[in-house]
Amino acid sequence: MFPSDNLKIFSGSSNVALADAVCKYLGIPIGGAKIDRFPDGEKVIRVEDDVRGRDCFVMQSTCRPVDEHLVELLIYLDCLRRASANRITAVIPYFGYARQDRKDEGRVPITAKLVANIIATAGADRVLAIDLHARQLQGFFDIPVDHLTGELVLSEYFRGKKIDKLTVVSPDVGNMKMAARYASRLGGELAIVHKKRMSGREVEALEIIGEVEGRNILMCDDIVATAGTVCSAAKLVKKRGAEKVYVGATHGVLAEQALERLGQTPIDEVVVTDTIPLSERAKKHDNIKVLTVSAMLGEAIKRIHRNESVSSLFNNV
Numbered sequence: 001m002f003p004s005d006n007l008k009i010f011s012g013s014s015n016v017a018l019a020d021a022v023c024k025y026l027g028i029p030i031g032g033a034k035i036d037r038f039p040d041g042e043k044v045i046r047v048e049d050d051v052r053g054r055d056c057f058v059m060q061s062t063c064r065p066v067d068e069h070l071v072e073l074l075i076y077l078d079c080l081r082r083a084s085a086n087r088i089t090a091v092i093p094y095f096g097y098a099r100q101d102r103k104d105e106g107r108v109p110i111t112a113k114l115v116a117n118i119i120a121t122a123g124a125d126r127v128l129a130i131d132l133h134a135r136q137l138q139g140f141f142d143i144p145v146d147h148l149t150g151e152l153v154l155s156e157y158f159r160g161k162k163i164d165k166l167t168v169v170s171p172d173v174g175n176m177k178m179a180a181r182y183a184s185r186l187g188g189e190l191a192i193v194h195k196k197r198m199s200g201r202e203v204e205a206l207e208i209i210g211e212v213e214g215r216n217i218l219m220c221d222d223i224v225a226t227a228g229t230v231c232s233a234a235k236l237v238k239k240r241g242a243e244k245v246y247v248g249a250t251h252g253v254l255a256e257q258a259l260e261r262l263g264q265t266p267i268d269e270v271v272v273t274d275t276i277p278l279s280e281r282a283k284k285h286d287n288i289k290v291l292t293v294s295a296m297l298g299e300a301i302k303r304i305h306r307n308e309s310v311s312s313l314f315n316n317v
Helices: 016-026 066-082 111-122 135-140 151-161 173-186 228-239 256-263 294-305
Strands: 007-011 033-037 043-047 055-059 087-092 126-130 145-148 166-170 189-197 203-209 216-224 245-252 269-273 288-291
Touching: 007 016, 007 294, 016 055, 016 294, 043 066, 055 066, 055 294, 066 087, 066 111, 087 294, 111 135, 126 294, 135 145, 145 294, 151 173, 151 216, 151 245, 151 269, 151 288, 166 173, 173 189, 173 216, 189 228, 203 228, 216 228, 228 245, 228 256
Parallel strands: 007 055, 055 087, 087 126, 126 145, 166 189, 166 216, 216 245, 245 269, 269 288
Antiparallel strands: 033 043, 189 203
8 A cells, every 4th residue: 555645646548547546556546537529529627526735647559540649638737736745756657749759851840849848838847658669859848758668567577487598689789788778687599680761661671690590589679660560570580590489578569560560470479558448359369468567657747746766667667
C-alpha cells in the first residue's frame, strides 16, 4: 500500500487499463473525472476530485487517434492548472510525433518540439515518458523530464527465457547502442544489419555485420510501427542460417501493414509493452506477447511524488 492523500492520478481515454494497473500497484484509487463531448464533438473534462494543492499525474499515451488523444491531454492539464493543483506531471507512456524531431528536408516542421511546447503551455510542470525514440528529445521540453526505458522490462523477460547461443541484432545502424546494451545485459553476441530505405514504408536489409548462423536472434527496437525494418532483417538472418528469431520493442504501434508483414515473416515471438493498447486484430496474433510497464511507472510516480531519485531505478539493470 502507498497511502497518500496528497497524490492524485488521473487517466485519459487512451490507455485506461494501464492507469488502473499503476494505481493498483500504488494501492490508491484512480482520480475521479468525467470526459464528455459537446454536441459538435468538442471534448470537455470535469475533474470530480478536489485537487487544490495536490500532486497530480495525468496518464495519456498520444497513440491513435493521435491528435484526439493529444488534445485531450492538453485539456486535462489546463483543467488541473485552473483547479489549483500544486504540481502537474504529464505521464506519457508513448509520445506521438517523437519521430518528427528534425528538418531532414526543406519546408517541414519539427513537430516534436511543437508538441513539447504546447504540453508545457497547457500546464504541465514536468513530464514522465518512456522511450522518446531519441533521448535528446528530453531537451525539447523546457520543463523537467524523467525518461524511463522499456529495456528494464524487456531485458528482464528475455533474461528469464535463458536463450542460449544468443546474438542481439540491431536491425539498423541507428539502433546499435540499444542493441549493445541488450547484448551486455543478456550476455549475447552483437550483430548489425545494414539496410536501404526504398521509401517511407519499404526497407530492404542488405548485409549483416556479425555472425548469425546457428544462433538464436533477438532484434530490439523502441517502436514497431510498420514492421518493415524488423521483418526485412528477420528474413535476412534466417537466410543466413539463424535459428529462432525474437523481436522486442517498447511501443507496439503495429499498424495494419505491420500485422500483415509479421504474419508472413519467420519470427518466433514479438514482445511489446502496454504503453499502447493492442488493436483487436493484434490481440489475435499468436506470437505477440505484451509485458506491462505498470510497476515501473508506478515506482517512478512514487519516487517523483516523494522527491526521490528516478534514475536509481536503472542502477541494477
